[in-house]
Structure formats: C-alpha cells, structure tokens
Amino acid sequence: MTSATLRHAGWILRGNPLTAVAAAGVFLLTLIAIFGPWIVPYDPIVSNVSQALMPPSAAHIAGTDQLGRDVFSRLIVAARLDLAIAISAVGISFAIGAVIGAICGYTGGRLDRGVGRFVDVVMAFPLFVLAMAMVAALGNRVENIVIATAIINLPFYIRFARAEVNVRRNVGWVEAARACGDSHLSVVLRFLLPNVLPAMAVQISLNLGWAILNAAGLSFIGLGVKPPTPEWGIMVAEGARFISTGKWWLVAFPGLALMLTVLCFNLLGDGVRDILDPRMRT
Amino acid sequence: MVRAGRRFLSSLPALFGVLVFTFLLMRVLPGDPAVFFASGPNAGKEEIEVIRKQMGLNKPVPEQLMLYLYDVGSGNLGRSMMTGQLVTKDLRERLPASLELTFTALLIALVSAVPLGVLAALRPGSVIDHGVRFFCALGVCVPTFVSGLLLIYVFYYLLGLAPDPTGRVDIFASLPPRRTGFLLVDFLLAGDFDGWWAAFRQLVLPALSMALFVVAPLARITRASMLVSLGSDFVRTARSVGLPWWRVVVTYALRNAILPVITIAGIVFSTMLGANVLVEKVFSWPGVASYALDALLSSDYAPVQGFVLLMATVFVIVNLLVDILYGIADPRVTIG
Numbered sequence: 001m002t003s004a005t006l007r008h009a010g011w012i013l014r015g016n017p018l019t020a021v022a023a024a025g026v027f028l029l030t031l032i033a034i035f036g037p038w039i040v041p042y043d044p045i046v047s048n049v050s051q052a053l054m055p056p057s058a059a060h061i062a063g064t065d066q067l068g069r070d071v072f073s074r075l076i077v078a079a080r081l082d083l084a085i086a087i088s089a090v091g092i093s094f095a096i097g098a099v100i101g102a103i104c105g106y107t108g109g110r111l112d113r114g115v116g117r118f119v120d121v122v123m124a125f126p127l128f129v130l131a132m133a134m135v136a137a138l139g140n141r142v143e144n145i146v147i148a149t150a151i152i153n154l155p156f157y158i159r160f161a162r163a164e165v166n167v168r169r170n171v172g173w174v175e176a177a178r179a180c181g182d183s184h185l186s187v188v189l190r191f192l193l194p195n196v197l198p199a200m201a202v203q204i205s206l207n208l209g210w211a212i213l214n215a216a217g218l219s220f221i222g223l224g225v226k227p228p229t230p231e232w233g234i235m236v237a238e239g240a241r242f243i244s245t246g247k248w249w250l251v252a253f254p255g256l257a258l259m260l261t262v263l264c265f266n267l268l269g270d271g272v273r274d275i276l277d278p279r280m281r282t
Numbered sequence: 283m284v285r286a287g288r289r290f291l292s293s294l295p296a297l298f299g300v301l302v303f304t305f306l307l308m309r310v311l312p313g314d315p316a317v318f319f320a321s322g323p324n325a326g327k328e329e330i331e332v333i334r335k336q337m338g339l340n341k342p343v344p345e346q347l348m349l350y351l352y353d354v355g356s357g358n359l360g361r362s363m364m365t366g367q368l369v370t371k372d373l374r375e376r377l378p379a380s381l382e383l384t385f386t387a388l389l390i391a392l393v394s395a396v397p398l399g400v401l402a403a404l405r406p407g408s409v410i411d412h413g414v415r416f417f418c419a420l421g422v423c424v425p426t427f428v429s430g431l432l433l434i435y436v437f438y439y440l441l442g443l444a445p446d447p448t449g450r451v452d453i454f455a456s457l458p459p460r461r462t463g464f465l466l467v468d469f470l471l472a473g474d475f476d477g478w479w480a481a482f483r484q485l486v487l488p489a490l491s492m493a494l495f496v497v498a499p500l501a502r503i504t505r506a507s508m509l510v511s512l513g514s515d516f517v518r519t520a521r522s523v524g525l526p527w528w529r530v531v532v533t534y535a536l537r538n539a540i541l542p543v544i545t546i547a548g549i550v551f552s553t554m555l556g557a558n559v560l561v562e563k564v565f566s567w568p569g570v571a572s573y574a575l576d577a578l579l580s581s582d583y584a585p586v587q588g589f590v591l592l593m594a595t596v597f598v599i600v601n602l603l604v605d606i607l608y609g610i611a612d613p614r615v616t617i618g
Contacts, residue, residue: 118299120296125552125593125594125597126552126553126556126597127552128553128556128557128559128560129555129556129559129571129574129589129593130590132559132575132578133304133578133590136578136579136586209422209423216425217425217427217559217560220427220560220563221559221560221575223579233425236425236427236428236431237427239431240427240564243434243435243439244434244435244438244439244446244447245439246440248432248435248439251428251431251435252432252435255424255425255428255429255431258423258424258428259420259423259424259425259428260423262422262423263419263420263423266419266422267419
C-alpha cells in the first residue's frame with residue numbers, strides 16, 4: 001500500500017464512518033470467534049431444566065432456552081462455527097473460482113464458452129435449492145454445508161475473475177511477460193491474478209455475508225449442524241417452536257447476531273470497494 | 283414473439299443440464315436409499331435387494347439416466363415413497379400454494395420498492411433517501427426465517443391481528459371448489475368473501491416476510507436507474523415545456539428507468555423460489571418446497587428431482603416473461 005492509497009483510505013473513512021464501525025465490528029467478531037469458549041459465563045451445552053425458558057434477566061442477559069441453557073453463552077460460542085463455515089466456503093470458492101475464471105478469461109475460445117455455459121446453468125437457478133440438494137446428496141454433515149456453500153458461490157468468482165482477466169489479456173505488460181519467455185500459466189498466476197485480486201477482495205467481503213445467511217438457512221431447515229451444537233441457524237430453528245407462545249428471545253437474539261454479522265461484512269465490503277475503486281461508489 | 287421463442291429454445295440445453303445434474307447429484311453420491319427404505323437397520327440382504335430392483339438401482343448408471351430422461355420426457359417423474367403418490371400429482375396439488383405465495387410477495391415487494399426508489403431518487407441526499415438506504419442495508423441482512431418468526435411474534439402473539447400461522451386456511455374452514463388452485467381466486471369465483479378474507483389473512487405474513495428480503499435490491503436499482511433517467515436530456519426537456527411533474531416522473535422518467543428494474547425482478551424471483559423453502563417451513567405452508575424438504579430429509583429421490591426440475595422450468599418461464607415485458611417496456615428491444 002502506498003501512502004497515497006492510505007491517505008485515500010483515511011479520507012474515505014472520515015467521510016464514511018460506517019466503514020470504520022463495520023471494520024471494528026468484524027474485528028470484534030473475530031475476537032469473539034477465537035476466544036468465545038473462554039469468555040462465556042455459562043456452559044453452552046449443559047442443560048439446567050429448572051431454569052428453562054426464562055426471559056432475559058440480569059443473570060441471563062439473553063434468557064434461557066427450553067433446556068435452561070444460557071442463550072447469550074450459546075450465541076458467543078456459535079460465532080466460531082458460523083464464521084468458520086462461511087470463511088472456509090468463501091475461501092474455497094475464491095481459490096478455485098479465481099483460477100478457473102482467470103484461465104478461461106486468458107485462453108478464451110471453446111473452454112471459455114463451455115465453462116461460461118455451465119456457469120450460466122448454475123446461476124440461472126434458485127441457488128439455495130441447489131445447496132439444499134447437494135447437502136442432502138453428499139450427506140448431512142457440516143463439511144458438506146461448506147462444500148455446498150462453496151459451490152453455489154463459485155459461479156460468481158469464475159465470472160468475475162474471467163471478466164477482469166479478459167480485459168487485461170492483451171495489455172502491454174502481459175505481452176512483455178510473454179516476450180520474456182514466461183509460460184501462459186505463469187502469466188496467469190504471477191501477473192494477471194495478483195492484478196485482479198484487489199477487486200475480488202471486495203467480492204469476498206460482500207459474499208461472506210451471503211454465505212453466512214445461506215449456511216444459517218441450511219441449518220435452520222435441519223441440514224448440517226446437529227443439536228446440541230450451538231449455531232445461529234439451528235438456535236432460531238429450536239426457538240421457532242416457542243414463538244407463538246411469546247418466547248421471543250430464543251429467535252430474536254440469534255437473529256440479531258446473524259443480522260449484525262452480515263451487516264458488518266456488507267458495510268465493510270462497500271467501504272473497501274470505495275477505497276479500491278472510487279468510480280464504483282453509489 | 284419470435285425472439286421469445288428463440289430464447290425459449292436456447293434455454294432448453296440449460297434445462298437439460300439441470301436434469302442431468304440433479305440425476306447425478308442424487309444417484310452417484312453416497313447414501314443407499316434402499317437401505318433407508320428397508321424395514322429397519324437389521325433388514326435382510328434379500329429385502330434390500332428387492333427394494334433396489336424395485337427402484338431400478340441395480341442397473342448401470344448411464345442406463346438409469348436414460349430411463350430417467352425417458353420417464354421425464356413422457357411426463358412421469360416417478361413415485362414418492364413418502365406419500366405413495368405420483369410425484370407429478372403431488373407437485374400439481376401443491377404448486378399453486380407456492381406460486382400464490384411467491385407472486386403475492388413479489389407484488390408486495392414491487393409495490394413498495396418502486397415508489398421508495400423513486401422517492402429516494404427525486405431527493406438524493408434527503409432524509410427519505412437516507413431512510414431508504416438504511417432500510418435497504420438492513421433488509422438484506424435479516425434472514426427470511428427470522429423476519430417471518432418475528433412477524434408471527436408481533437402480529438399473532440402480541441397484537442392478535444394475524445391468524446394462527448399454520449397453513450393456507452383454518453383447518454375447520456371449508457375449501458372452495460378447486461378451479462385454479464389459487465385460493466384467493468377460487469374463493470372469489472365461489473363468491474365466498476369471508477373465506478377469501480380468511481385465506482388472505484393467512485397469506486399476508488408469509489408473503490410479507492418473503493417480500494422484506496427482496497425490497498432492498500429492487501428499491502436500490504430503482505433509485506439508481508431513476509437517477510440516471512432524471513438527469514437525462516428528455517426529462518429536462520419535458521420539464522422545460524411545463525409538463526406537470528407527475529407526468530414527467532411517471533410517464534417519462536420511470537418508463538425509461540424500468541428496464542433494469544425488470545431485470546433485477548427476474549433475478550429476485552429466483553432468490554424467492556429458494557427462500558420459499560424457508561418461509562414454507564416457518565409457516566407450515568403446504569407448497570412444493572416444504573414437500574421437497576420433507577422428501578429430502580428422508581432420502582426420497584423422486585420428489586426432490588421433480589421439485590428441482592419444476593423450479594428450473596418455472597425459472598425459464600419467468601425469464602421468458604421478463605423478456606416479453608422488456609419488449610413492452612421498451613419497443614426498441616424487440617426490433618434489435
């Protein structure tokens with residue numbers, strides 16, 4: 001990062017304090033995900049039936065669930081699993097999608113058209129339904145939620161990397177690298193990919209929020225994570241049974257956790273985009 | 283029409299791709315459904331073998347695929363092990379419930395998002411503009427299932443305005459004679475206005491929670507596209523010749539800004555087909571998505587494949603509609 005970029009970033013942050021707040025939020029979330037199990041006031045798994053379904057109070061600031069477990073402690077501990085699922089899914093699809101997309105954009109031709117057609121088929125589809133079918137087929141496990149979320153994210157990265165590489169394939173420095181004897185593969189991996197990475201970083205941040213919602217949706221309908229594991233989606237699913245009798249805290253707090261997390265990632269993504277590409281500002 | 287026909291033909295390979303994809307997904311990957319449907323974990327080998335044969339699982343995979351394609355081509359999507367009925371029959375019974383929900387939600391979303399976007403674009407930087415942006419930023423962050431449950435809490439538990447959030451009608455209510463399967467239409471055709479009102483009350487909350495999630499992208503695109511068209515020469519001209527402002531905004535600016543909104547509406551519809559699964563589960567809505575989910579959780583292949591194929595078909599049809607709407611909104615498109 002040059003000092004000009006830093007100054008530009010500083011200018012953006014002053015003009016848009018929300019980005020700074022979002023960045024702080026993501027940082028806090030990361031801390032919670034790392035240290036969660038050590039800072040919670042109660043054990044998130046052990047039940048205590050005498051304290052079941054208590055509304056929020058001084059002892060249990062987010063109330064207790066049907067087995068008397070502290071909702072707040074479960075929320076904190078769940079952060080690690082939720083973030084881990086989303087980050088690994090987005091990481092996988094980023095790594096694979098960037099390489100496939102870059103190769104397609106660089107070579108063009110039949111491979112490009114074939115992959116493009118495949119991407120169209122996948123994207124032209126209710127992606128959540130696709131993820132659902134994949135988890136069911138692969139087996140009802142957490143790893144498969146990660147894989148399914150990664151696959152439904154993949155088309156976006158392929159398409160994005162393809163477009164970004166395609167406009168750069170004939171520029172001077174690519175020709176220079178070729179003239180110096182670099183192989184095609186080396187041109188793609190050492191020159192083109194690093195060039196499109198900043199733009200793709202924005203996609204990552206925006207996509208993380210989406211991945212979190214997808215993963216939580218999958219576990220809400222009973223796929224992947226199994227009770228008693230604390231996870232935001234499954235906590236909402238368990239609380240859903242008690243909503244029509246007025247036990248709002250079982251749904252509202254995990255919902256709030258999901259909302260704030262996604263909001264932070266989205267705002268951060270928007271902010272990073274403003275810093276990297278001021279023209280895209282809306 | 284020619285254009286729409288060509289579009290339809292070009293989407294057939296995609297449909298075929300979806301077909302092969304779902305087949306592979308459900309057949310090749312691990313998990314033996316025959317074992318699942320055997321009487322229990324200690325079922326004999328012969329029993330499992332009989333079920334496998336019955337399900338056609340003992341044939342080689344390419345042959346299974348050909349058989350599957352032939353079946354789909356002849357309108358036979360197989361039989362659900364859960365309900366014991368033909369999948370096509372089950373889907374036909376339940377599709378109207380899902381479509382009624384999705385279309386109502388789309389209507390609610392459009393009716394609220396377009397005016398919001400227009401208002402925000404008319405006064406960029408104003409309180410309304412910031413309010414809309416704030417609402418949009420929040421709207422995409424709240425998962426559909428959470429907003430649905432919170433709506434139940436507020437309108438059913440706290441205020442008592444909404445009916446018991448399960449299903450399309452009260453279990454004791456009498457259903458109208460089935461003509462279209464859309465309850466709102468059927469009740470009207472039967473002249474039963476009390477029934478119509480009851481069905482409408484059941485529909486509002488699920489449709490609202492689905493709409494909330496998609497208002498944001500629609501309002502955002504309306505705002506962006508209105509800003510462009512409000513800044514254009516023809517709007518300035520229309521203003522300068524003294525046309526009333528609502529005519530400038532609605533007839534000139536909005537008409538020209540509506541194309542991107544239609545595109546996004548098509549994409550949003552696809553999202554909603556996915557969100558159907560969540561909303562139908564929250565509200566015990568007897569639609570195709572909850573049917574597929576139940577089948578999925580009990581490793582029942584045929585309904586899931588049928589559902590996925592149905593979703594793909596609905597999606598292709600909606601894309602065609604979007605194309606036709608394009609032509610209506612902007613006649614230049616049809617010529618090109």
